[in-house]
Amino acid sequence: MKYIKILIISVLLTGLVSCEKELDLQPQQSISIDAATATPENVNAILLEAYDIGRNTSPDNVAPLYFGLYSGQINIAIDLLGNTDQVSWNGTFSNLRDLFNKALINDNLSALNFYADSYAMIGHVNTVLANLDKFEDTSEQNRVEGEAKFLRGLIYFDMVRVFGQQYNPGGNNSQLGVPIVLLPPDVSRAVPRDTVEDVYAQVISDLTDAASLLPASNGARADRYAALAVLARVYLQQSNFAAARDAANEVLQDSGHTLTATYAEAFDTDDNPIETIFSWVVTVQEGTNESNTHYATQALGGRGGDIAVTQTYLDKFDTPTDQRRNFTYPGEGVSDGFTLTSKFARQFANATHIRIAEMHLIRAESNFRLGTSVGLPPLDEINALRARSSAPPLAALTLDLILNERELELAFEGFTLHDYKRTQRDIGGLSWDDNRLVFPIPQSARDRNPLLEQNPGYN
Template sequence: MKYYKIITILVLLIVGTSCEKELDLEPQQSIGIGLATATPENVNAILLAAYDIGRNTTPDNLNPLYFGIYSGQINIAYDLLGNTDQVSWNGTFEELRDIFNKAMVNDNVSALNIYGDSYAIIGHVNTVLDNLDKFDDAAERNRVEGEAKFLRGLVYFDMVRLYGQQYTAGATNSQLGVPIVLLPPDATRAVGRNTVEEVYSQVLSDLNDAFAKLPGTNGERADRYSAKALLARVYLQQGNFSAARDAANDVLQNSGHSLTPTFAEAFETDDNTVETLFSWVVTNQEGTNESNTHYATQALGGRGGDIAITQDYLDKFDSALDQRRAFTYPGEGVSLGLTLTSKHARQFANATPIRVAEMHLIRAECNFRLGSAVGLDPLVEINTLRGRSLAPPLAALTLDLILNERELELAFEGFLVNDYKRTQRDIDGLPFNDNSLVFPIPQSARDRNPMLEQNPGYN
């Protein structure tokens, strides 16, 4: 993805350079927002800058305070927070160690970075949505609106799962989530936290709008099936199994995407594959793959195996023939003796993809729970996925076997803690709704906005 840096720099100067990136972002430069949003090209550039924040593109170090949370940081946080016996932490980053140990404090740097960058993306997106009248071409206006709402839905979905307790199907879900802000940045605005129910409603509204507005294909940016795949993920997290099944089935039947012929082919490339429904594009000039940073050896661009695979995880496989089990390599140098995943062995690979394999797992699980066979019988579907990795077929299914298949197929991709929470399994000896499994609201944000109530255990 080659971006026009001059436009991006202009947009970051106008909209995104406040060092206080939380809820109170506002333009700090002398150029007026009216000029910055005067043309379709400028509004498109603001949208482009939202993508750039997510993937850690900071032209000429203009704003080094953006951390590229979608280049791997959120997924790493999910897997460290959800770890029971799957990985070991061997690094020196205190904030990541504390997430791994479920011992965060209210100024945890990762919690601060994710919170700040999330609202920076939302601020850009809201500015775009407030200026759709600049587009005379209906198709372009719909595309821009769809991409903006996809990004906002994605960000709020991740935020409500990190900073709020798990959604419970059939309950009021009045537990606190995060503040919903739908207007362009304004430093005078102070907003309290919305409920988890309200945030999920906003996420579904944005993603359904995105699906309706986006084209079927959209290059390397979000398209309608990116939105539908994310909807399947959201419905599954809510326990809305029929909606999750049908959304996943729509993607599998109509997106034109399919599984790569082998498991390794989904990862042994820097570019998107036929299996990729959406990813954050990284090149050797722009963006950073943070998963590579923390999972890979120094020779492959990483820090030397901050996160390594445990024998307990490998023991979850029922066959030595399963290529997913063997998709590892031995550490060397500072990581000597460690077993590392080959999923993040490429320094400039695109980051945090939404994959077709996830859609198969969602459809199979939901069909099994509902006693249906929409698209494919669940046993056939699971065995098809296993067959790609040369794992022997299962004779029968149980829910535990399906959940184990999710853990084997999607390991180290940011699913762990949320899968354990939605199925109400203990995490490292803690109940799924333990307060230490929820991120703190950053204290610096609360200092600026007294309406932000802290999560229990972090005052």
């Protein structure tokens, strides 16, 4: 498994304080960008801080405290906004309640933090990419560039899917996405929103570069197969099924990752090198598993079941023996009467971002749509996934069955909204392309940057 080790180093980019020994700098309240990027060690520290922003930590708990985008908050927002009948919302946070009700306002806290933290990560990454000349070792320079482009491609892909309308495989995709910023932070810079087409092109460029630059194994950080796995997601969202199939197939054939013996073994672990392709570390000392916060009982570290599993979701299973159906537990105390998912039952489990099971589903769906059998025939692939969860084999496949298997396998992991949009299914009584299923551009960002055009319905 690729995860981010604990290494909290603050580097001055736009006002952060840095006095860590690793940077070999004299303690002071601020340093110049030239000093902060003077050595390979310093540039690498900036890259590590980009990872930490995504994970939701700040150096020594110094402000700003980040949102925890990749430790659960993105997944929660996607599944609440994309909910049709899979979960119920029982919490008190107004920003999450508004997502569940599909009634966002232009200062929704989830949208604001998503936008702000994403560009904070991008600012760090761009600073790294602007200082690759500090590396004399070519292999180290390639690794750092690959990791930086992996992060930037990942962030822009997640942003364009929530702040812009769904990619149209048959259109010119001139709908507005998010601003593409490829230079280090500059508070005087004002950039308008780029089109969805342009953002996807940037995402694919970054991830393709990352896959070519990163080694097959990279210790605790993103490697070639993490980049290819995200590329498979991107191509699937575009309905580019041949490219999605081939990227997923390379991960399945060459990465060394396989399905765990049981469904339960794939979750709530500190170190799962078998199924997990990439995840973000959470420990008692650093980070918070935000999925646990909102899905788990108080006894297990959560808030008591803010998000509960519905009977309607459980009825999507065709057999009571399916381990995925039974991977739940009853709430207690304030969550008494709720059914809660066991995927996030441990408070300090790592936040898994990519599992090999997803690659099987991407390859199976793509093969089915194309009438091909690269890697495995689609029916064999789906039945292998079902067998892992003690579900009986299917005799034949339809696209609806494949999409249902995807929902059963990946539930509560941040796929619902995007899968329903790309397959043009109604979402909670709304059409898949309804403006209410797109995040607002935060008003505070528009106040600072008058070039930012608001999404329809949020003025």
